[in-house]
Amino acid sequence: MHRKKWIVLSLVFIQMLAPVSISADTLESLNQKEVTLQQQSQAISSQVQAALEEVNQTYRAVEALKNDVAQNEALIASTQAEIVETNETIKKRKEIAAKRLRNLQVSSIGENKLFYLLQTSNLQELVSGLYAMSVMQNAEKETVQTLEEATLKLEELERTAQVAQAELVNDQQTLQIKADALDDQVAALKVQLAGNQAALAEIAQSKEVETARLAAEKERQKLAEEEAKKAAEKAAKEAEKQPATQEQVTTPQPEVSQPETSPSTPPVVETPAPSTGKTLYVQATAYSYKEVGSSFYTALGVDLRQNSQVIAVDPSVIPLGSVVEVEGYGIALAADTGGAIKGNIIDVHLNSVDACKQWGRKFNVKVTILE
CATH class of the missing domain: 2.40.40.10 (RlpA-like domain)
Structure with missing residues (x-):
């Protein structure tokens, strides 16, 4: 009787050590975790998609600004070239005007044409000569003024283009910083998504183990019930074969009732009881x-x-x-x-x-x- 009582106590101790997670609740918990992770993964995927769309829009804006910057740079370069060319033209026109004035005033033989005109007796010839000199001088002056005004406009255009260029470059840098930040965000989301996928794979594996464990537990419970039934039948037959004292009747009860209260324990193994200490x-x-x-x-x-x-x-x-x-x-x-x-x-x-x-x-x- 003491030997069997020790076996029962040992099995109860084993049941206390057995993991509580061997239950349908554990499998339900795994299912809930799986659903939660799947929902999180869907949300992360949506965030990744939205971030990628924003990244694409940002990069398109960056490329457009790059084109604007390039066009503006070309405009500045062409304006600067026109300014140089116009200044050269002004310089040449001034030189031509000075040369013509000298030609009007001095003949090829060294005569002063103005003095000649003033000494002429023909008023018509005097007026015509003076008018011709005035027209020529005014024409050269207007040409030079026109070229100088063109130069001023070109210089103003250059300044405007330079300001626009600075703004374009600043906008481009700002957008590039935003694009880089979005790239980092997408990378972080992808890492999180990969972590969720790994967790889902681990949960799937745990579910397989848990399902197999539940099946084994069910089988052990079935065996325990069968052993309990056999023990009860054996005790009943032994009780019928010989008269039982009060002590003999009461002592088999723990043997029969224990497997029923602890159906998840392994079958009772008849092993020698260990000695105390x-x-x-x-x-x-x-x-x-x-x-x-x-x-x-x-x-x-x-x-x-x-x-x-x-x-x-x-x-x-x-x-x-x-x-x-x-x-x-x-x-x-x-x-x-x-x-x-x-x-x-x-x-x-x-x-x-x-x-x-x-x-x-x-x-x-x-x-x-x-x-």
């Missing part, structure tokens, strides 16, 4: 569920991702379900087995492969089996 010395190695090809679940169905303080044992030496204290490791549950774990050998579970390497192989490690 039994101590032995073993060789201890280490393993991790993160090793390639390793499973998340132990022989007793403990999820190592949730409850990692577990050791693998030879059930003939340390019964499965025992609570033990391992020197240098701490309190642990004997919940796993292994092909190489025979005799006084245990395998302590650690959360990383590096930790397993650091543990190595230890000899004469003290193990105490606790109640």
